[in-house]
Amino acid sequence: MELILTDHERCVNCNKCINVCPTEFANTVVSYKGKLVHSVNHDLCIGCGECVIACNHNARDYIDDTERFFSDLAKGEKISLTVAPSAKFNIPNLYRLFGFLKAKGVRLIYDVSLGADITTWAYIKELTELNLETVIAQPCPVVVNYIEKYKPELIDQLAAIQSPLMCTVTYLKEYKKINDSIAFLSPCIAKLTEIRDANTNNMVQYNVTFKKLTSYLEKYQVNLSEYEEIHFDDIDAGLGVVFSKPGGLRENVEYHKPGAWIRQIEGARHLYKYLDHYSVRLKKNKQAPLLVDCLNCVDGCNIGTGTEKAIPIDDIDVQIKAIKKMHLEKWEEPTTSGKPKYNLFNKFDQELKLDSFKRSYTDKSDLVKVTEPTPEQLDTVFKSMYKMHEKSRKVNCYSCGYQSCTSFAKAVFNGYTQKENCFRYNLEISRLEHEENEIVYGEIQRLNELLEQKVIERTEELEIVNARLEELLRIDALTEIPNRKAFDEQLEREWNRSIREQEPLSLMMLDIDCFKQYNDNYGHIQGDLCLKNIASALVSSLLRTTDFVARYGGEEFIILLPNTDKKGAITKANTVLKQIANLRLKHDYSVVTDYVTVSIGVNTIVASALDSSEDFIKDADLAMYQAKANGRNSVFHINEQK
Numbered sequence: 001m002e003l004i005l006t007d008h009e010r011c012v013n014c015n016k017c018i019n020v021c022p023t024e025f026a027n028t029v030v031s032y033k034g035k036l037v038h039s040v041n042h043d044l045c046i047g048c049g050e051c052v053i054a055c056n057h058n059a060r061d062y063i064d065d066t067e068r069f070f071s072d073l074a075k076g077e078k079i080s081l082t083v084a085p086s087a088k089f090n091i092p093n094l095y096r097l098f099g100f101l102k103a104k105g106v107r108l109i110y111d112v113s114l115g116a117d118i119t120t121w122a123y124i125k126e127l128t129e130l131n132l133e134t135v136i137a138q139p140c141p142v143v144v145n146y147i148e149k150y151k152p153e154l155i156d157q158l159a160a161i162q163s164p165l166m167c168t169v170t171y172l173k174e175y176k177k178i179n180d181s182i183a184f185l186s187p188c189i190a191k192l193t194e195i196r197d198a199n200t201n202n203m204v205q206y207n208v209t210f211k212k213l214t215s216y217l218e219k220y221q222v223n224l225s226e227y228e229e230i231h232f233d234d235i236d237a238g239l240g241v242v243f244s245k246p247g248g249l250r251e252n253v254e255y256h257k258p259g260a261w262i263r264q265i266e267g268a269r270h271l272y273k274y275l276d277h278y279s280v281r282l283k284k285n286k287q288a289p290l291l292v293d294c295l296n297c298v299d300g301c302n303i304g305t306g307t308e309k310a311i312p313i314d315d316i317d318v319q320i321k322a323i324k325k326m327h328l329e330k331w332e333e334p335t336t337s338g339k340p341k342y343n344l345f346n347k348f349d350q351e352l353k354l355d356s357f358k359r360s361y362t363d364k365s366d367l368v369k370v371t372e373p374t375p376e377q378l379d380t381v382f383k384s385m386y387k388m389h390e391k392s393r394k395v396n397c398y399s400c401g402y403q404s405c406t407s408f409a410k411a412v413f414n415g416y417t418q419k420e421n422c423f424r425y426n427l428e429i430s431r432l433e434h435e436e437n438e439i440v441y442g443e444i445q446r447l448n449e450l451l452e453q454k455v456i457e458r459t460e461e462l463e464i465v466n467a468r469l470e471e472l473l474r475i476d477a478l479t480e481i482p483n484r485k486a487f488d489e490q491l492e493r494e495w496n497r498s499i500r501e502q503e504p505l506s507l508m509m510l511d512i513d514c515f516k517q518y519n520d521n522y523g524h525i526q527g528d529l530c531l532k533n534i535a536s537a538l539v540s541s542l543l544r545t546t547d548f549v550a551r552y553g554g555e556e557f558i559i560l561l562p563n564t565d566k567k568g569a570i571t572k573a574n575t576v577l578k579q580i581a582n583l584r585l586k587h588d589y590s591v592v593t594d595y596v597t598v599s600i601g602v603n604t605i606v607a608s609a610l611d612s613s614e615d616f617i618k619d620a621d622l623a624m625y626q627a628k629a630n631g632r633n634s635v636f637h638i639n640e641q642k
């Protein structure tokens, strides 16, 4: 049956609900919109409400009938109300609330304390008449749910008597002939499971918890002070008024059976463990308490799961003490023996039949579908979580919410959680990913280095190619000596040096005599060969590495002579002239000799910033034309003309 709800949007997978849940697997981890969230397995849930209290992300809520109760009242449904004893402590203006509810159409209002008296009366009768050795009290539906689902072997020990609520309603229906639908004003969210249980005969239709009722009143801005005070419609209860406090039943039974062995135990943390021990005790045929007075809530129903939990328990005790005194005075009659006579039970003996208040239970253990893994299966789960060794399987850090790593592995095995909810598993995954990343990173590093090396190699190759291209750009393709571009750059350098160092700079402009005739008569191939021979003769005629020879264009060559004055330049020009003549390149069509000759114009300067290198070349050119004019095969220095 569905009772606890989870808002998956709000759930942050904090695992608190697992941690507080007295059952191992009622909270299951599921995937929702790409994240892990928690859900409730309703078959495994016992409705203890611990997760609703623990979840501080408001992701947990419970089903309650408040809205339906008011809506049915508005439709004219005949509804009477039974009120839990704890309402007196939880709802301020309780009697004005009754006024409001009656105004809304509620017919009769009964105090469940009377039903508590009937329950005690029935317990005492059952214990005495059947001579029972041990009985587990069942007013708390969570205890009943736990035993029916998880400890069916204890069903025979559950008192076969209805709860105070059901005793009240039985009394109303069977003895007061009230046929209305019944609502329960309740401190308990799990009462819904009791009222919908087949064994309670569908006698109650609405579980209206204090908490949801308070929200309802706030939501609809109900001002209770506007309503008159109206009291219960029933006869006054007796000692049943203390039922809602821890040990309330015990106090009732001890009143009638002083000295009886009664185990009083409350709170989810202790109760369910105790029932495990109790079960073992019975199996071993050991003596057990006559009555186990047990409640799921540590402070009893007064601060039950459906309350605001806002009242200090001592304040409740003070109030209960006063109410108890008042109610006992009504039903106790002094006797000569000193032990007062309790007239309420005499009344019950006369008016009620025990059978009316009996109930039975159902073994619901088949709902609990949990398979116990074999050691091999558990080992497989652990290995899938990278828990290879015993130590890692006993970390038991509780961060997954489970009580142990084994319990978590069992949940994984049964599909109730996912291994990603173990933080150590995630750590291991991160570590492995880190390692993997390191390997990948190392490989990337290695490839990068390889790439860098390749880039360096290619760059060097490119630089060589570029340098070669640069070189080729400055080399004359035919003669393989520097071309005019290379000369211009060299001239700029030497020109600047001459300005800087004030050293003389000389230039020879050289032209092959009658080269047109040579070409015309010997052909271009021969002409090219002639140019190559002249070029190599010029290169070998220069003794200094600083001297620079280039092809200037056509049959013209140019030679730059750094640190060379006029005299030195003329001497060098004459040497060149001779060297060419010595080549003895046949030229039958020259007007000078039978061999190839050249004319050389020379210029010399100590350059200043006011001079121009273009003029420097022009003057050398002029000198060369003068050498031609002088009969060719000669040297002429421009300064001789000036």
Ligand code: SF4
Residues within 6 Å of the ligand: 006, 010, 011, 012, 013, 014, 015, 016, 017, 018, 037, 038, 054, 055, 056, 057, 058, 059, 060
């Ligand atoms: S307590 Fe449970 S339901 Fe609430 S946020 Fe945490 S995991 Fe989610």
Ligand code: SF4
Residues within 6 Å of the ligand: 004, 017, 020, 021, 022, 023, 026, 027, 040, 044, 045, 046, 047, 048, 049, 050, 051, 052
């Ligand atoms: S109500 Fe109780 S039993 Fe159910 S899931 Fe929450 S803590 Fe577990």
Ligand code: SF4
Residues within 6 Å of the ligand: 048, 139, 140, 141, 142, 187, 188, 189, 190, 191, 295, 296, 297, 300, 301, 302, 303, 304, 305, 306
């Ligand atoms: S102790 Fe009372 S309020 Fe708490 S679960 Fe049991 S019956 Fe409900």
